[in-house]
Amino acid sequence: MSLLFANSLLNDALALIGALMCLYYFAKCSWGLLVGARAYILPKFWRTDLTSYGDWAVVTGATAGIGKAYAHELARRGLNVVLISRSLERLRATAEEIEQQQGKKTKIIQADFTSGAEIYGPIEAALKDLNIGILVNNVGKTYTMLPCYFLDVPNVDKEILDIMNCNALSVLMMTRIVLPHMLERKKGVIINISSEAGTHPHPLLTMYSATKAFVNFFSRALNAEYKSKGIIVQCVLPLLVSTNLTRLETSIFVKQADDYVREALNTVGIREQTNGCLAHAVQHFVIEMLCPEWLRLTQMSMKNLKRSCEKRRLLLEKYKMT
Template sequence: MLLTDGLAIVGGFIVVLLLLKLLWRCWCGFRQFVLSEIWQVDLRTYGQWAVVTGATSGIGKAYASELARRGLDVILISRSTDKLRMVAKEIKDQYGRKTRTIQVDFTEGQSIYPLIAKELQDLEIGILVNNVGMTYSDHFAYFLEAPDAEQKITQVVNCNMLSVPQMTRLVLPGMVERGTGLIINISSQVAVRPQPLLCLYSATKIFVTYFSQCLQAEYKSKGITVQCVVPFLVSTNMTTLPVNCMVKSAPGFAHDALNTVGYSTYTSGCLSHALQDPLNTLTGFLIILQSVALSVLVPDWFLMSSFLIRQFRKLNIWPHLHGS
């Protein structure tokens, strides 16, 4: 009887802890995706200028436009001069904000950053959005199958990985000096679990996640916020997906994701993406059940199996996950 009573007490204690944990996560999810729509952080308090990389299309363009709508002047960085001029004109005409453009190709590596540093000099950079990124292949592919593999590896690493710490290095000192600043790094759900046939892209995006979390731990005491945004499906030029209840438009995603600033430093960006995230139980029992089902139906050993890899490879399609 003593053993039975003891086990019952332990079991009851565990159930109470799980319920409390669930309630806390539900509250956090409510704050992040519902209350944030009502009480938004005034992003102008971070500084006058926002810098957005990969700013001429997709999520980058949407972030730039949304930041301008919320009262910030915007510095657009991308490789196409014509597209930069077009987006800058759209922002000026629609929101009346100042814009500056910097034309560089992030795949070129270290050589571009002195120019960026010169263009950013003496500006009060309050927000940095590290969005620029590229894919290794336009479909599921083995690592050695990409055309011009040596060149492509360098380009992907320069664009997806090197750009994040290098851009951070340029703007962070000024933020620390002023005691405020916001750095938003765009990762991807493709990095949440290992993704065979997307190995280089998956690996570069998990770098963004870990770098963001470590930087947040290091600099939060200095007044700096580092947010990692981990989207699911977003309709962009790369994905060419129709917008629906599961796939967000780029402007809709940027709006929702910016609402979460001040509420979360690691976010799916919007409620519909949080509901699809098997590692995010912020919204309660539904997501817990989803997570359990996913782990049972597609466990890691099966995800990494040669059989499944061969089946995906036969599809010869791009999986339509976010690529900045």
């Protein structure tokens, strides 16, 4: 009798736990959908006027991929743009394109962000008299087309310094340059491009992932510090975008840079941390559900990772041949 009673009690308890779990996931999914609609659908019809933050936007790594798309889109939305990259030729071509297509002013600054702190004096001098409303810390590099073990990174000593300077130091120094002027005017937007790889440790992309986690943490903490002073610090965490960095064709998973940035800019003032577009937000949500961090770091996942790296190597070889 008492065994029967205990059995039915256990059944009831399990049914209650099941019902609570269903309710939890239902509430989580519904909340995710609401937040997603607010961030990615509503701004298509109603969005922040970015010119209200200042006349100029500054974009690092502005002559290709996501940075170039930001430069164009910011000009399309009414801002003049400062472009910073290494190649003078590409800077001039992009500036001309923006002036012709968007009818806004541009200024170019040639700088290599893999260099150390010495490049920031001249950058600060070049930006001195501009009313900068938006800074996009976009420049970033990875060290090899094929993910690999830390010690197998080609020319590892140089790559350590290059990636720290380019992906981390640039974000700190550019912020240090523009933030005081934004604070004087009590308004400004700093958009830092991190990566999905900055949300969890990524073996075989270890240094890249760690620098992107740095950008993620820096942005969120800085936002908390300066939010009440009128400054928005947004951290953007893209998944895959078709650019020179990824060498991937566009697909339902891989966004085209222009489309990606159009959606990402719509989220300024709405999301402090964002995957940038609806497709990436959904992918992030699914990855989080199916692949928790402990699972990603197991030896089984490492084997899968190595297998997919091999596939990518073959894909890149094909890319080189065409």
